[in-house]
Amino acid sequence: MEVSNKTRVTQFILLGLSSNPDLQIIFFLLFLVMYLLTVTGNLLILITIYTESRLHSPMYIFLSHLSFVDLCFSTITVPKFIINFLSQSKTISFRDCIAQLFFFHFVGAVECFHLTLMAYDRYVAICKPLHYTTIMNRRACLLLVFSTWVGGFLHSFIQTVLTVQIPFCGPNEIDHFFCDIQPLSVLACSDIFINETIVIANTGSISLGCFLGVSISYVYIISTILKIRSSEGRKKAFSTCASHLTVVTVFFAPCVFIYLRPSVTFAADKMISVFYTIVTPWLNPFIYALRNEEVKKAMKKLGAGKMYFLEMKIN
Numbered sequence: 001m002e003v004s005n006k007t008r009v010t011q012f013i014l015l016g017l018s019s020n021p022d023l024q025i026i027f028f029l030l031f032l033v034m035y036l037l038t039v040t041g042n043l044l045i046l047i048t049i050y051t052e053s054r055l056h057s058p059m060y061i062f063l064s065h066l067s068f069v070d071l072c073f074s075t076i077t078v079p080k081f082i083i084n085f086l087s088q089s090k091t092i093s094f095r096d097c098i099a100q101l102f103f104f105h106f107v108g109a110v111e112c113f114h115l116t117l118m119a120y121d122r123y124v125a126i127c128k129p130l131h132y133t134t135i136m137n138r139r140a141c142l143l144l145v146f147s148t149w150v151g152g153f154l155h156s157f158i159q160t161v162l163t164v165q166i167p168f169c170g171p172n173e174i175d176h177f178f179c180d181i182q183p184l185s186v187l188a189c190s191d192i193f194i195n196e197t198i199v200i201a202n203t204g205s206i207s208l209g210c211f212l213g214v215s216i217s218y219v220y221i222i223s224t225i226l227k228i229r230s231s232e233g234r235k236k237a238f239s240t241c242a243s244h245l246t247v248v249t250v251f252f253a254p255c256v257f258i259y260l261r262p263s264v265t266f267a268a269d270k271m272i273s274v275f276y277t278i279v280t281p282w283l284n285p286f287i288y289a290l291r292n293e294e295v296k297k298a299m300k301k302l303g304a305g306k307m308y309f310l311e312m313k314i315n
Contacts, residue, residue: 042068110149115244258273
């Protein structure tokens with residue numbers, strides 16, 4: 001289809017979750033509170049791990065990196081999403097839309113890779129405990145973390161280049177609360193079969209590949225845990241892994257559903273997207289902090305230190 005004689009779309013309208021004014025107020029308050037808790041919780045984990053020398057082990061280094069990724073991931077979409085509940089104009093320029101799409105897939109892919117990396121870390125710790133310090137040394141940890149960002153960038157670069165080439169000539173209403181590939185592809189005014197195939201192969205393979213990587217790691221982990229003779233040892237090992245499995249399930253299951261299919265939108269897509277864009281970054285601090293004794297002790301110590309500092313300053 002020829003698009004040269006048609007007006008190219010310069011801005012989009014984000015329809016959001018609902019057009020009901022009463023629901024918009026409720027959603028505004030709900031997601032504002034969740035976002036503030038997300039920022040506060042993840043910052044608290046970052047500060048706690050950074051200031052407590054006992055938590056400078058690979059597991060907690062990966063946890064602090066996950067908190068940083070969650071902060072970035074939620075900030076890419078949630079502020080604009082919240083503002084739109086109170087705004088009459090829900091528009092976003094073409095350039096800003098593409099930028100949001102790029103950073104969303106960039107950081108989203110980093111989170112996928114990082115959750116897989118955390119599963120590998122638990123596999124080495126439980127299945128190869130005698131070699132753990134050798135395999136997961138500081139240099140290896142930093143290289144693995146760096147590789148997640150390289151992989152995320154390459155993935156997002158491919159997705160963004162393919163999306164920019166899609167001709168948009170109207171309509172310009174995106175049936176979503178942020179710019180993503182599926183709802184944008186529906187607005188294309190030409191055949192995008194090749195683009196769509198590459199997008200599904202790229203995003204789908206990452207989502208499914210990471211999910212399978214995590215699953216395989218936990219098959220070995222659970223098999224090893226069941227061989228532990230001490231019930232206390234089994235309980236401790238399962239407790240350590242339960243937090244990560246919870247996060248992986250909440251994050252990967254919606255991603256696989258959304259991205260392992262053609263650009264067909266369903267009514268439930270927006271609510272499902274809420275889970276991995278908003279709920280997971282919000283839940284992570286609660287899941288990891290409340291289930292981890294070391295983190296809780298370090299947080300109490302940090303709080304006690306701040307109180308002592310304030311008392312000394314007042315006196």
